[in-house]
Amino acid sequence: DQLVGWALDVSMERRDARALTDNLARFGLNCWRSERVVAQTLVRNLDQDLSRLSASARDETQVIQVASVARCLSAVLRNLERDAAHAQTCSRFVDALLSARTAAQEPHAWDDVCHELCIDLLKGSDFRLIEQP
Numbered sequence: 001d002q003l004v005g006w007a008l009d010v011s012m013e014r015r016d017a018r019a020l021t022d023n024l025a026r027f028g029l030n031c032w033r034s035e036r037v038v039a040q041t042l043v044r045n046l047d048q049d050l051s052r053l054s055a056s057a058r059d060e061t062q063v064i065q066v067a068s069v070a071r072c073l074s075a076v077l078r079n080l081e082r083d084a085a086h087a088q089t090c091s092r093f094v095d096a097l098l099s100a101r102t103a104a105q106e107p108h109a110w111d112d113v114c115h116e117l118c119i120d121l122l123k124g125s126d127f128r129l130i131e132q133p
Contacts, residue, residue, distance in 0.1 A: 004042060004072050010065070017068060024075035032079040039076055046073040047089055054096035057103040066100040067113055074121045084129035090122055 006012060007020040032039045050069045057063050073093060080086055097114045104110035 004046070007072050008065075008068055014064070014068075018071065021068075021071045021075045024072065025078060027079065029079050032076060033081070039080060042076050043073065043080070043089060046076070047092060050096045051092060054100040057100040059103060060105045063100050063104045063110065066096070067117070070097060070117050074117050078121045087129045093121065094118060 003020055003024055007017045007024070009017070046069055050066065050073055053062065053066045053069055057066055070093065073089075077086065077089060077093070094114075097110075097117065101107055101110050101114075
């Protein structure tokens with residue numbers, strides 16, 4: 001939880017924040033699956049933050065915050081079981097990134113960031129598990 005807090009701290013250099021989130025992802029399957037409550041709490045909180053931030057993003061500074069939250073969420077989420085809840089969170093993740101695109105100064109560069117964040121996260125996700133209304 002503290003690592004996520006540091007990674008999201010706006011006063012931290014982006015390069016250092018990215019290194020922290022890379023380390024979160026490197027904890028790997030065994031760590032995150034053995035600490036399910038912590039992982040689920042982080043995912044729930046980061047998912048809510050990502051949705052809220054992306055919906056209100058109006059400038060490049062806010063887009064950078066969206067990317068930071070998305071990077072932290074991806075670091076944890078990619079190590080969790082690929083079930084229906086995972087697929088739903090991934091779907092919201094992609095929607096949030098697309099929502100923030102309109103505020104990006106360089107939309108094509110934002111597309112590259114989105115691709116980087118989504119490639120490992122979405123691999124192996126079964127979106128057929130999401131129940132249709």
